[in-house]
Amino acid sequence: MKRTLVLLKPDCVQRRLMGRVISRFEEKGFNIVGMKMLRVTPALARQHYAEHVQKSWYPGLEAFITSAPIVAMVVEGPDAIRVVREMVGATNGLKAVAGTIRGDFSSSRQMNLVHASDSPESAQRELAIFFQEEEICEYTPLMSDALRAADE
Numbered sequence: 743m744k745r746t747l748v749l750l751k752p753d754c755v756q757r758r759l760m761g762r763v764i765s766r767f768e769e770k771g772f773n774i775v776g777m778k779m780l781r782v783t784p785a786l787a788r789q790h791y792a793e794h795v796q797k798s799w800y801p802g803l804e805a806f807i808t809s810a811p812i813v814a815m816v817v818e819g820p821d822a823i824r825v826v827r828e829m830v831g832a833t834n835g836l837k838a839v840a841g842t843i844r845g846d847f848s849s850s851r852q853m854n855l856v857h858a859s860d861s862p863e864s865a866q867r868e869l870a871i872f873f874q875e876e877e878i879c880e881y882t883p884l885m886s887d888a889l890r891a892a893d894e
């Protein structure tokens with residue numbers, strides 16, 4: 743089991759798409775083991791998007807990500823980091839494949855509804871930014887037997 747960080751960005755909250763995006767991960771069979779709504783501050787934005795702070799488009803990204811609340815989630819499941827990234831789709835909603843979250847709901851490069859960690863290293867770093875270990879609510883999913891074979 744792997745854990746990854748998913749953020750429902752301000753456009754997702756403003757467009758009332760939170761439930762539909764959360765449903766994608768639930769329907770896939772992943773466990774949501776952490777969830778909170780918060781307002782990203784400029785300092786938190788710089789920490790989370792450290793790799794992008796020097797980019798010409800960073801000021802626009804910071805204004806966007808701080809413009810309304812976000813929802814942060816810990817999503818857990820087999821190969822969750824890779825699979826969630828694939829479910830989210832390419833950065834630019836106009837290029838993301840149909841069937842992905844961005845491909846289905848976004849027509850923007852900036853307002854692309856969701857963030858998902860892009861590697862095990864990113865997941866570890868980003869989960870620690872948004873969640874303390876005691877905020878993660880581990881539980882045994884009762885439907886596991888209906889989702890996967892015992893050896894998967």
Ligand code: CDP
Nearest residue numbers: 799802803832833851852853854857858860
């Ligand atoms: O989110 P993802 O990992 O797919 O993309 P990224 O290249 O790491 O960029 C992080 C976020 O910055 C994107 O999801 C967009 O919201 C935003 N962005 C932007 O505003 N303008 C760009 N030219 C590229 C990305």
Ligand code: MG
Nearest residue numbers: 833858859860
């Ligand atoms: Mg990225």
